[in-house]
Structure formats: C-alpha cells, structure tokens
Amino acid sequence: MTTSLSTTSYALLGLLVFDGVSSQQGMTGYELKQRADLTLRFYWVSPAMSQIYTELDKLRRHGLIDAVDDTAGKRTTRRFVITAEGRTSLETWLHTSEHEFPILKHPIALRLLMGALMGPGEIEAMLDGYTSALAKRRSELESVREMLGDDPAVAYPAHVAEWGLAYYDAEVEIVDKLRKKL
C-alpha cells in the first residue's frame, strides 16, 4: 500500500486527522473544502470541489479513509474518517518524504521583470493593486488566526498562520521600498 500519493492528498489527509471540531464524526467533502479555504489556501492550494471528491475517492480506495453514510440529519451525506492505516501513512510521509523547496508563482514580479515594456504609471498602478490585494489577504488570514485563539490543540496551525502574516508584512515592506527606488 505504498503507492505514494500527491502532496495534496496528504494535505487533505492532514485535515481529516485533526477532524475533531464538529459534533459529528468525520467530515463531508464540502466541509473539507471549507477547511482547506481556511488553511491550505495560504500555504499550498485549496483544490476545487471536484478535485476534493476525486481525492477522497482515491484515499478511500487506498484504504486511508472510510466513507460513512450519515443518516443523522434530515438528509444522508457521506462523512469521511481517517483509518489507522491512513494515520500511519500520513506519519510515514511526514517522517520520510523529501522536504522540497517552496514554489512561488508570482505574476507581479514576473511582470516587473518586463518593466521596460510598461509605462511608469502602469507599474505604479500594478504595485498599488498588489498592495491592496496583500492587505485583503492579510486580513483574511488575520481572521483565521483570531479564530484559532490560544487553544493548544491548534498551536501549530496558529504558528503557521503567524508565519503567513509575517510573510505578508515583509512583502508589503519590500514593495514599499521598491516603489521608492523606481
């Protein structure tokens, strides 16, 4: 059962291992997507809904999660629960896999590379736009950070959120300095 999965698969498995929160056992695909929007989005990707379901199916076929039909509510939904095998698989991945270097896809920096083809006003406008997009992102992540509070159960997610906030702050500062040099 060591057909290695993609990082995204393990990321979703990681959301399922800290399932906890809700009164129900396990999570629906829909809930998983919402959770991904609050966490994975900032440091990885938040897969499309369709991809979530595809991944869940793959994880289930690999025996890493169980699908449980939940008939408690008015409506039957499928809840997914990590299995013992899933837990060990995730831990093995954490312990043994390569720690790849982060990948940054930065359209703003890419465009600035071709700054000679843009007008100075256009560059200004682009950087302005980027700064406000950063501010928006930052406030979204700030809400997440506040939601986590100081509950020791989510100490690590809180650390990571703070990492993200510090990154956004650094980026704002870099852009400010850059603007002055232009």
Add this chain to the structure above:
Amino acid sequence: MTTSLSTTSYALLGLLVFDGVSSQQGMTGYELKQRADLTLRFYWVSPAMSQIYTELDKLRRHGLIDAVDDTAGKRTTRRFVITAEGRTSLETWLHTSEHEFPILKHPIALRLLMGALMGPGEIEAMLDGYTSALAKRRSELESVREMLGDDPAVAYPAHVAEWGLAYYDAEVEIVDKLRKKL
C-alpha cells in the same frame, strides 16, 4: 489571433523580447532554458526542456515568434526570434490581463501545520534543513544579481532579483523567530 496563451508562454516570450545579449540573433530552446533557470525559476517556474520546445512550437504556430535555421556554426540549430505580432501580443498581455495574486506552495509550512504529529527534534531538523536550503537559494540568486550589475538595460530584472533576495532574508528571519517560539 487573440487565443490567449498561458502565463508561462508569455514569460518565455518575455525572455525572447530581451534577447539582445548574444552575438547571434534569437535564441535556441536550450539557451532559453538556461535563461529561465536564471530568472523565471525564482518567481515563476523554469519549465522542463520538453515543455520549452512545446511552448516554442505553440508560439510559432501563433505567429508570435519566427524559427530561423542557424547554419553559422558547425552545426545547424533553430533560433527563435520574436515577431512584431509577438511584441504587441506581449504588450497587450502586460497592459490588459488580470494581475493574479501570487501562489505559494510551501511544503515546510504545510508540514508544520501537522506539527502535532511530528517530534520536536524532527521539526527542528526540518527548519534547519529549510534554513540551509534558503541560504543556498539566496546565494544562487545573489550570483544572478551580481551578473546583472548596474547595466540600465537590465534595471528591472535587477529590481526583481533584489525583491527575491529581500524575500529570502525575510523568510530566514521569520523562521528564526518561529524556532524560538517552539
């Protein structure tokens, strides 16, 4: 001819527009890959060789570049030159396309999110490894920055390189602070 291309296509087109450097006119696929490794890699991606050739073929079919058989050397190679159409297409893209927010795929932060499943020593080791990978990356980019010098022709690439250096510095600082909090 407004079948919109991928960002990567435009990025390569952007490398071809600043062709300049060599005595020859245009660039080979191989040279383009080398250039991408020096620039695009840090802010976007450096596509695989096979992808480079695929993109070049697509750009040629769209009339954005010309392929010229170069028989000057001992060996015939294909050199690619941007066309007038290619130039305007690139400029149109710069002027009109959406400025998407950067995408960060950060395996280290992702793993830290599941820090509760890792031992403290393991986390330390991971962050250590990341710090040295950062130092290596930084020195690679530093070489690029030095190569660019203060030639006004490459002022923008130089600005972007400095952006990258500042980013790596900020990341090191963030990781240092994080390590103290753990």
Add this chain to the structure above:
DNA sequence: TGTAGCATGTAAGCCGTTACATGATTGA
C-alpha cells in the same frame, strides 16, 4: 577515447481546473 555539455524532440501520464449536471435544505 570517453564524458560533459549542447541540442531537439515524442509519449505517457498526473494533477488540477472549468463547465456541466443534479438535487436538498434553510431562512428571508
């Protein structure tokens, strides 16, 4: 003479997106 670098491609396949399709439940 052999190896590293230059040079150019094709094929298979993974990962992920958008578009499409469907339907239930909640609350204004």
Add this chain to the structure above:
DNA sequence: TCAATCATGTAACGGCTTACATGCTACA
C-alpha cells in the same frame, strides 16, 4: 417562493513532468 448554501459528482481538457530516444561537439 425564491435565493443562498449545502452536497455530490462526471467530462473535457490544459499544463506540466518524467521517461525515453537521438545525435553532435568540445575538451581533458
């Protein structure tokens, strides 16, 4: 009753990687 949200999928396709295949050239 109507819209927003919850909930679950399939199909088509784009973008990119790895593996494979081929061959020349410079130089130690």
